[in-house]
Amino acid sequence: MFKIxxxxxxxxxxxxxxxxxxxxxxxxDKYKLKFDVKKYPxxxxxxxxxxxxxxxETKNACLSSDAVLLGAVGGHKWDDLEGDKRxxxxxxxxxxSLGVYANxxxxxxxPPLKEASPLKNELLQEGLDILVVRELTGGIYFGPRGTxxxxxxxxxxxxxxxxxxxxxxxxxxxxxxxxxxKKKVTSVDKANILDSSRLWRKTVEEISKRYPDVExxxxxxxNCAMQLIKNPSQFDVILTSNMxxxxxxxxxxxxxxxxxxxxxxxxxxxxVGLYEPIHGSAPDIAGTKKANPLATIxxxxxxxxxxxxxxxxxxxxxxxxxKVLEAGYRTFDLGKGIILNTxxxxxxxxxxx
Amino acid sequence: MFKIxxxxxxxxxxxxxxxxxxxxxxxxDKYKLKFDVKKYPxxxxxxxxxxxxxxxETKNACLSSDAVLLGAVGGHKWDDLEGDKRxxxxxxxxxxSLGVYANxxxxxxxPPLKEASPLKNELLQEGLDILVVRELTGGIYFGPRGTxxxxxxxxxxxxxxxxxxxxxxxxxxxxxxxxxxKKKVTSVDKANILDSSRLWRKTVEEISKRYPDVExxxxxxxNCAMQLIKNPSQFDVILTSNMxxxxxxxxxxxxxxxxxxxxxxxxxxxxVGLYEPIHGSAPDIAGTKKANPLATIxxxxxxxxxxxxxxxxxxxxxxxxxKVLEAGYRTFDLGKGIILNTxxxxxxxxxxx
Ligand SMILES: CC(C)[C@H](C(=O)O)[C@@H](O)C(=O)O
Ligand SMILES: CC(C)[C@H](C(=O)O)[C@@H](O)C(=O)O
Numbered sequence: 001m002f003k004i005x006x007x008x009x010x011x012x013x014x015x016x017x018x019x020x021x022x023x024x025x026x027x028x029d030k031y032k033l034k035f036d037v038k039k040y041p042x043x044x045x046x047x048x049x050x051x052x053x054x055x056x057e058t059k060n061a062c063l064s065s066d067a068v069l070l071g072a073v074g075g076h077k078w079d080d081l082e083g084d085k086r087x088x089x090x091x092x093x094x095x096x097s098l099g100v101y102a103n104x105x106x107x108x109x110x111p112p113l114k115e116a117s118p119l120k121n122e123l124l125q126e127g128l129d130i131l132v133v134r135e136l137t138g139g140i141y142f143g144p145r146g147t148x149x150x151x152x153x154x155x156x157x158x159x160x161x162x163x164x165x166x167x168x169x170x171x172x173x174x175x176x177x178x179x180x181x182k183k184k185v186t187s188v189d190k191a192n193i194l195d196s197s198r199l200w201r202k203t204v205e206e207i208s209k210r211y212p213d214v215e216x217x218x219x220x221x222x223n224c225a226m227q228l229i230k231n232p233s234q235f236d237v238i239l240t241s242n243m244x245x246x247x248x249x250x251x252x253x254x255x256x257x258x259x260x261x262x263x264x265x266x267x268x269x270x271x272v273g274l275y276e277p278i279h280g281s282a283p284d285i286a287g288t289k290k291a292n293p294l295a296t297i298x299x300x301x302x303x304x305x306x307x308x309x310x311x312x313x314x315x316x317x318x319x320x321x322x323k324v325l326e327a328g329y330r331t332f333d334l335g336k337g338i339i340l341n342t343x344x345x346x347x348x349x350x351x352x353x
Numbered sequence: 354m355f356k357i358x359x360x361x362x363x364x365x366x367x368x369x370x371x372x373x374x375x376x377x378x379x380x381x382d383k384y385k386l387k388f389d390v391k392k393y394p395x396x397x398x399x400x401x402x403x404x405x406x407x408x409x410e411t412k413n414a415c416l417s418s419d420a421v422l423l424g425a426v427g428g429h430k431w432d433d434l435e436g437d438k439r440x441x442x443x444x445x446x447x448x449x450s451l452g453v454y455a456n457x458x459x460x461x462x463x464p465p466l467k468e469a470s471p472l473k474n475e476l477l478q479e480g481l482d483i484l485v486v487r488e489l490t491g492g493i494y495f496g497p498r499g500t501x502x503x504x505x506x507x508x509x510x511x512x513x514x515x516x517x518x519x520x521x522x523x524x525x526x527x528x529x530x531x532x533x534x535k536k537k538v539t540s541v542d543k544a545n546i547l548d549s550s551r552l553w554r555k556t557v558e559e560i561s562k563r564y565p566d567v568e569x570x571x572x573x574x575x576n577c578a579m580q581l582i583k584n585p586s587q588f589d590v591i592l593t594s595n596m597x598x599x600x601x602x603x604x605x606x607x608x609x610x611x612x613x614x615x616x617x618x619x620x621x622x623x624x625v626g627l628y629e630p631i632h633g634s635a636p637d638i639a640g641t642k643k644a645n646p647l648a649t650i651x652x653x654x655x656x657x658x659x660x661x662x663x664x665x666x667x668x669x670x671x672x673x674x675x676k677v678l679e680a681g682y683r684t685f686d687l688g689k690g691i692i693l694n695t696x697x698x699x700x701x702x703x704x705x706x
Contacts (some may be wrong), residue, residue, distance in 0.1 A: 074545075088545040111480060116473055118582050140513065145548040153517025156552035160493065160513065164506025175468050190596075192427075192441040195498040199509035222599045226607040229582065245545075246575045254579040 002035050003309050005065040007042035007058065007094075010087065011281025012291035012293055014340075017225025019293030019346030020069060020300045023320075027304065027313045028352045029190040041280075042094070043073030043087040054089025059097060068098065068274045069299065069306040072281035085310070096137050100168070100266035100274045102173040103136040103245065104302075107262060109251035112325045115334050116257030126233035130252050131181065133174040133237055136168045136266050139196075143240045160243065162196045167203040173267070174239035175211040184215045186237035188224045188331035192329035196241075204239065221248070228252055254277055260292030260333045264326025266307050273307040292331035294321055297349055320352035355388050356422045357663050358418040360395035360447075364634025366424025366694075371644030372699030373422065373653045376673075377674040380657065391618040393449070396426030396440040396634075399429040401415045405576035406443025414451060421451065421627045422652065424635035425497065447517065449490050453619035454519070456489040456598065457655075460605035460615060465678045469610030470690050472585070482659075483555035483605050484534065486527040486590055486597025487621055491519045492549075494595045514597065515549045520556040526620070527566040527592035537589035538569045541577045541597055544663035557592065574601070581605055581648045606631055613645030613686045616652035616658050626660045642694035647674055650702055673705035 005023065007016035008215035021037065028034060036107060039181040040058040047053050053073070062068050080285065083089060109117060109128035117124055143159030171187075178185045187204045189197035201218055208216040219227065221244045228251055240248060253259045259279050266274040277295030298321060324345070330337030331345050340348060361367035361376065376391065393411040399404050405427070415421050426440040436442060462470060462481035470477055496512030507645060524540075531538045540557045542550035554571055561569040572580065574597045581604055582586065593601060606612045612632050617628040630648030638644060651674060658667035677698070683690030684698050693701060 081542055081546070083551065086545065092546070118476055120473055123471055141546055143510065146546050147552060149633075150516060153556070155514065155516040155553055156549040157514040158497065158547045158549050159510050160512040161504060161508065163508040165638050168506075190599075192439065193445070193494055194511045195500050196437070196509040196511050198436065199500060199507055203506070206417070222603040225604040227577070227599045229604065229607045244600075246543075247578045247597075249577040249580065251578040251604065254582045259579070 002067065003065045004035055004037045004082060004303070005068045005165040006037055006039045007068060007070045007077070008039060009042050009071040009073040009281060010044040010075050011072055011283040011286040013043070013073065013281055014089050015286070015289070015291050015342050016292070016296040017069065017071040018279060018294040020296035021161060022346045023297050023317060023349050023353060024300050026115060026353045027316065030316070030353065033315055042070070044078045045089065046090065047085065049068065049080055051344055052085070053087050055091045058112040062098060066272060067267065067303050068094070070127070070274060070276040071296065072279065074281050075283040089182055092141060095247050095266060095274065096142065098176040098272065098274055099138040100272070101135060102132040102267045104132060104177070104265045104267065105132040105249040105253065105262070105278055106130070107256050109256045110258065110261065110322070110325055113256070114256050118257055119229070119255060122292065124192050128232050130232065130235045131171065131177055131237045132245055132249040132252055133177060133239045134249055135170040135240070136244050137164065138162055139242035160194065160196050160241070161275060162200060162241070164199065164203055167200050168207055171204045171207040171239060174237050175214050176206060176236045178214045179211065182236035183213055186224070186238050187216065187218050188221050188238055188248065189218065190221050191218070192220060194288060198301045200241065224248060229253060234240070242288065249278070258334055259295070260331060261294050261298065263302050265299070266334060268280065268304060271307050275304060277301045290332040291342045292333050293342050293346050294298060294331070297321065297346070315353050317349070320349045323352045324348050355420065356418040357388055357390045358414045358421045359390055359392045360421060360423045361392060362424040363397040363428050364635060364636040364639040366423055366634055368639070368644050368695050369630060369646040369649040370422065370424040372695060373649040374701055375622055375699045376670060376706060377653050379422040379706045380669065383706065384663070384666055384667070395423070396427050396443055397431045400431055400438065400440065400477070401445065405438070405466065406440050406474065407446045415451060416446065418623060419446070420656045422656060423627060423629040424649065425630065425632065426636050427637040435497040440575070445494060448619060448627065449495065449626065451627055453625070454488060454525055454622045455620045456492040457530070457618045457620065458487060458606065458631055459483070459486040459604040460485065460602070460609050462609045463611065463614065463675070463678055464610070466611050466614070466687060470608060471610055472582070472608055474555060476585065478641070480587050481608060481624050483585065483588045484530055484590045485598055485602040485605055486523065486530060486592045488519065488562050488595050490522045491515055492595035513547065513549050513594070515553060515594070517552065517556050520553050521560055524557045524560040524592060527590050528560060528567050529592045531567045532564070535589035536566055537575070539588055539591050540569065540571050541591055541593040541601065542571065543574050544571070545573060549689050577601060577602060581608060602631070611687055613684060615646050616649065616655050618652070618655040620659060624660050626656060628656045636646050642696065643685040644695045645686050646695050646699050647684070650674065650699070669706050671703045672703070676705045677701050
């Protein structure tokens with residue numbers, strides 16, 4: 001029996017999580033499975049209750065689970081807290097404590113949603129199916145940092161730092177993923193400026209020798225930010241650091257025009273994973289029933305696939321989502337169609353599962 | 354008599370510089386001015402001749418000039434050199450030695466070129482006129498760095514570092530620029546993660562108090578990468594660090610669909626400035642006469658405006674470029690129209706000046 005720690009979080013987090021769990025139940029029924037699902041406080045909710053974003057109880061539960069399903073965290077209410085007391089600090093601590101160094105963020109254009117993409121249609125002829133593989137537990141997110149008083153004001157610093165082993169393991173994830181896709185890895189760095197990027201490039205180059213069937217090319221991050229817009233269909237797998245991945249995965253997802261649709265998985269070697277929609281907590285629409293639960297529902301599908309090896313069940317969910325879209329059902333963010341609210345969309349997916 | 358050091362550089366650099374200088378001569382004739390213009394080796398060309406990208410002679414000339422006009426540097430030929438011997442190292446040393454900390458990169462959609470933008474037309478209704486103000490002589494580009502051998506492989510690091518005074522002076526540039534535009538500054542950082550970003554945000558907040566007429570908002574860099582695509586007309590001035598500015602200015606420029614049109618200026622307090630097209634050296638089209646000289650010609654206009662206060666002359670050039678486009682003349686990169694080669698486009702602008 002797989003154990004799942006569920007962290008609904010803040011804003012629309014609990015609303016979309018509800019629908020994800022609904023679909024998970026439908027899978028339990030269909031496949032006669034039983035998951036051990038329990039909810040724990042996390043993020044702003046946990047700050048309000050316990051003064052910290054990632055309480056011990058939650059941490060213990062996550063560390064003893066096979067997978068963690070997260071809604072979203074953060075909100076204006078907690079914006080003025082100090083760095084290490086904010087919801088985001090909880091998210092970083094969660095990722096680090098689980099050791100989930102490989103963040104997979106697919107940016108896929110669903111053909112029925114082509115019109116929602118901000119790009120001109122001629123750029124979308126060949127579709128858009130990019131997998132961003134972002135290093136998640138290293139780099140400038142976790143390197144030495146500080147703020148010191150100087151003669152005039154302050155000096156503040158953060159350190160981008162990578163070692164060979166960290167780069168090797170994330171590169172392996174990217175090449176393995178590419179083998180199951182279009183066999184192309186674009187490694188993104190700023191090797192014309194950064195020492196850490198030069199080590200990144202050299203190490204990725206080394207790993208690529210183990211994958212003669214995968215084509216590797218290197219791209220500077222500034223150029224990648226352009227190429228994503230200019231010619232997005234040139235990309236298959238984008239492999240990059242924590243910071244660059246944060247920026248480029250958001251850019252890539254926006255190209256699909258429907259970030260409310262996009263799931264993510266963060267993994268380590270033993271298949272334990274953290275699953276979350278890539279969208280934020282959207283406090284402005286919380287409680288209005290407008291949130292799109294599909295990103296969370298598709299995160300559940302990723303969980304079934306990557307952590308539990310339940311490929312058929314995962315495909316059922318993905319197929320159901322496709323059919324719901326093809327039938328013309330939409331949430332508010334997706335534009336024209338038969339508009340459903342959060343719960344109705346969850347129910348509709350359950351119906352097709 | 355203003356002294357201008359011209360660094361043609363590599364690839365298409367010398368070709369576009371030729372046209373920029375042609376237009377500068379036309380301005381000399383029209384306004385009975387005389388500029389002291391001399392060319393110096395820089396970048397790959399200088400590496401080939403002297404073994405270094407920024408030779409003493411070039412440096413002395415730049416440091417004693419009122420403005421530096423640069424073509425573009427770099428090319429595959431020099432890609433395998435070590436970090437500090439590459440053309441890019443010369444560019445960094447040039448910026449640092451001149452002390453030009455304020456990089457202004459306008460991303461403007463020329464109405465006749467709307468079709469060249471990758472964005473759907475409905476997103477361009479309100480046009481697109483963004484000024485990215487990028488800090489250029491600090492941050493991770495110049496912070497402490499290194500690569501050290503460890504038990505297994507290497508560890509490499511780079512340091513993002515900012516102090517109050519550096520943030521203050523670039524913020525002032527952004528607010529002053531906003532006063533002459535739509536009076537809106539969006540300061541971009543990653544304050545939910547980085548210490549340096551928190552100092553950035555606090556300092557910008559302080560400076561903004563001196564500019565009650567300018568609206569200030571803060572945005573995380575990942576969100577900005579999305580918002581640029583989702584709703585580009587929300588932006589007026591984007592104020593950001595060296596690294597984030599590198600990425601976001603390239604993304605913004607790509608939205609116009611015509612990066613061959615976009616100039617840049619890098620300034621310090623006393624009006625001395627470095628002017629360059631934002632595009633690269635494009636070795637693949639060097640020698641084919643396909644390069645678009647308009648970005649360099651518009652960089653000359655920025656030089657006249659910012660370093661020499663010759664506003665009328667600057668406007669003449671901008672008007673001429675607009676008229677040339679309206680008359681249907683295009684270079685290869687700009688798509689349909691009466692296609693001109695590099696020299697013909699330079700001549701055409703001279704004709705309209
Ligand atoms: C909320 C923030 C700390 C986080 C990150 O930067 O990693 C988010 O932007 C993401 O991409 O998951
Ligand atoms: C060539 C490179 C060093 C440079 C930079 O990163 O600053 C370029 O990308 C730019 O934006 O001017």
